[in-house]
Amino acid sequence: MAVALVGLPGAGKSAVGRRLGQRLQLPFIDSDNVIEQRIGCSIRDYFEREGEASFRDIEQQVIADLAETATGVVATGGGSVLREANRNRLRASFHVIYLRSSPEDLFRRLRHDVKRPLLQVADPLGRLRELHAARDPLYRETAHDVVETGRPSVAMLVNIIVMQLELAGIVVPAAQPDLPPVQPHD
Ligand SMILES: Nc1ncnc2c1ncn2[C@@H]1O[C@H](COP(=O)(O)OP(=O)(O)O)[C@@H](O)[C@H]1O
Numbered sequence: 001m002a003v004a005l006v007g008l009p010g011a012g013k014s015a016v017g018r019r020l021g022q023r024l025q026l027p028f029i030d031s032d033n034v035i036e037q038r039i040g041c042s043i044r045d046y047f048e049r050e051g052e053a054s055f056r057d058i059e060q061q062v063i064a065d066l067a068e069t070a071t072g073v074v075a076t077g078g079g080s081v082l083r084e085a086n087r088n089r090l091r092a093s094f095h096v097i098y099l100r101s102s103p104e105d106l107f108r109r110l111r112h113d114v115k116r117p118l119l120q121v122a123d124p125l126g127r128l129r130e131l132h133a134a135r136d137p138l139y140r141e142t143a144h145d146v147v148e149t150g151r152p153s154v155a156m157l158v159n160i161i162v163m164q165l166e167l168a169g170i171v172v173p174a175a176q177p178d179l180p181p182v183q184p185h186d
């Protein structure tokens with residue numbers, strides 16, 4: 001069983017993915033962490049030193065490697081869907097869930113964040129709107145399921161995803177304790 005989460009920065013891929021892995025008792029991998037191990041520095045520093053194109057090459061290699069082994073829950077980086085090769089690999093090897101969020105919700109979550117290089121601009125909300133317009137079709141094309149993340153907490157999103165995976169027959173529901181028999185009405 002392998003699930004991958006896609007969506008914009010701040011959608012909750014890392015936070016939801018970690019808790020989903022715990023809940024399903026499956027390993028959790030964050031592709032951005034794998035990339036940082038390979039490059040030996042933060043993604044933000046790498047963007048500044050080597051540029052985005054070089055980062056995307058490493059990201060593509062990491063996605064190919066993860067797709068090869070494909071187990072557990074994988075949180076991808078927000079730009080993982082930009083390349084067609086990544087979209088195809090993700091969709092073929094994982095059950096892909098798009099955590100969909102409005103730019104306004106993302107901005108609320110990330111307004112104090114300094115780790116995301118694409119949002120270190122004068123107008124991060126404007127940038128999130130552009131990213132949403134450009135990428136929403138790509139996330140939809142890649143994903144098997146879409147989950148709206150606006151209101152639910154991280155814990156609620158985990159419950160929603162587990163329910164969807166159970167309904168789709170991707171995970172087996174945990175055994176329920178026997179309920180007492182229903183008493184017929186008088
Ligand atoms: N549904 C949510 N409700 C409240 N806070 C959230 C929710 N999803 C994510 N967050 C918070 O928003 C921030 C960004 O989440 P993160 O998981 O890093 O996003 P991503 O990996 O998709 O970029 C974190 O502080 C996280 O705890």
Ligand SMILES: O=C(O)C1=C[C@@H](OP(=O)(O)O)[C@@H](O)[C@H](O)C1
Nearest residue numbers: 008009010032077078079116117
């Ligand atoms: O949207 C993007 O292009 C990126 C998103 C980041 O991951 P998160 O989506 O976890 O922020 C990280 O991979 C990199 O900064 C590029």
Ligand SMILES: [Mg+2]
Nearest residue numbers: 013014032075
């Ligand atoms: Mg993340």
